[in-house]
Amino acid sequence: MxxxxxxxxxxxxxxxxxxxxxxxxxxxxxxxxxxxxxxxxxxxxxxxxxxxxxFDGWIKAWGSACTGVNCDGIKGYFWNSMQMVIPAVLISTMMGAFNGYVLAKWRFRGSDLFFSLMLFGCFIPFQVILLPMAQSLGYVGLANTTAGLVTVHVIYGVAFTTMFFRNYYVSIPDELVKAAKLDGAGFFTIFFRILLPISKPIFMVCVIWQFTAIWNDFLFGVVYSAGDTQPMTVALNNLVNTSTGVKEYNVDMAAAILAALPTLLVYFFAGKYFVRGLTAGVVKG
Known part of the structure; x- marks a missing residue:
């Protein structure tokens, strides 16, 4: 008993x-x-x-609420955010995995300095890069586009994903890589056939981290997008601050929940993997 x-x-x-x-x-x-x-x-x-x-508030928030002069609801901006967040998360995560692999298992002269400089990028405030990033996007023709937002989030997120993967791969015994080299495995074979299959925990950490950061971002969205390319967070701000008659709090609340729903679902279904991934590389060996 x-x-x-x-x-x-x-x-x-x-x-x-x-x-x-x-x-x-x-x-x-x-x-x-x-x-x-x-x-x-x-x-x-x-x-x-x-x-x-x-369900009037939900129906209006999704399909007919006014976000400035546009009264088509937030559904279009929801898909804008999806088109932005999915490629940005996948690209930054894969780049971080590759960078972490190189910095942990194929060390070169100056690799520690290179990693330190990348870590420095994690702590640069968003406001510092607004102007030079806007100029750079204008030079390459990506200003006010979804592709431009994807580029910004990839550039800013790759420092974090590199840090996560590098710290995770450092905990994997070097003997595993050396044995693969003796068996004739090359640079890419070791990465794709040996390390990636055992990287699921840290992949989940990076995906959750990046998805949450990119989906909830407002500053980059409001600066580097315009009109029909704006993400969900900008549309939500416009909806709440649009004054057309009586304030409809039920519509505002429904729109806010719809904006937060993807990140809530990600944490609800994958939160345990996030904690497991963070602790997976704590003990070396």
Whole structure:
């Protein structure tokens, strides 16, 4: 028979549940408000249940809400973000994997300095690169395009992914690579046939990290995009700040949830892999 929980354990569980509820309070308020009518919002309080559960806010947010002068909802911007985030995540992750492999297993003169300079790139504030990046995108004809946003996020994210993969590959025994070399495996064979198959944990870390950072980015989106190429975060800001008659909080809340939904789903289904990947390279050997 299992022993009953001790009072101290009940206290711990109670505190954890309390803090979880406090942490989830904004999401609860957003969900409840999104299903209310405008009259219900004005007459009730934040935590009250809707007197009538309606989907009007969700329908309008997706298909007919005004984001500035455009009143086609946020669906187009949602797909803009998808077209931006998927290639940016895949490219920056693969580049980070390749860079990390070289810096960890094929060290060259100045490799430590090169890695230090890449780490320095992780801590450069976004605002510092706004002007030179805008000029560079203009020179190559990528200003105000989705491809330009992908390029910006790849450039800024490759420093982080390189750091993750390099630290992970350092924990893999060098004897594994040396044995492959003795068997005649070359540079790319070792990378694609040996290291990549055992890199799933750190791949999940990089994908989750990059997906969240790129999807939630507002600054690059508002600076390097315009019109129909703007991502979801910019459209959400425009929707909330557009004043056309009575403020529709149910529409705003529904749009905010739709904007946050992809990252919520990523963490819900892959959060355990994120923690597992972060700790996978802690112990060397």
């Amino acid at each position: 299992k022993k009953p929980l001790q009072p101290g354990r009940w206290l711990i569980y109670g505190i954890l549940i309390l803090f979880a509820l406090i942490y989830l309070m904004p999401l609860i308020v957003m969900l409840l408000t999104s299903f209310k009518t405008s009259a219900d919002i004005r007459s009730g309080n934040l935590m009250s249940l809707p007197t009538e559960w309606v």
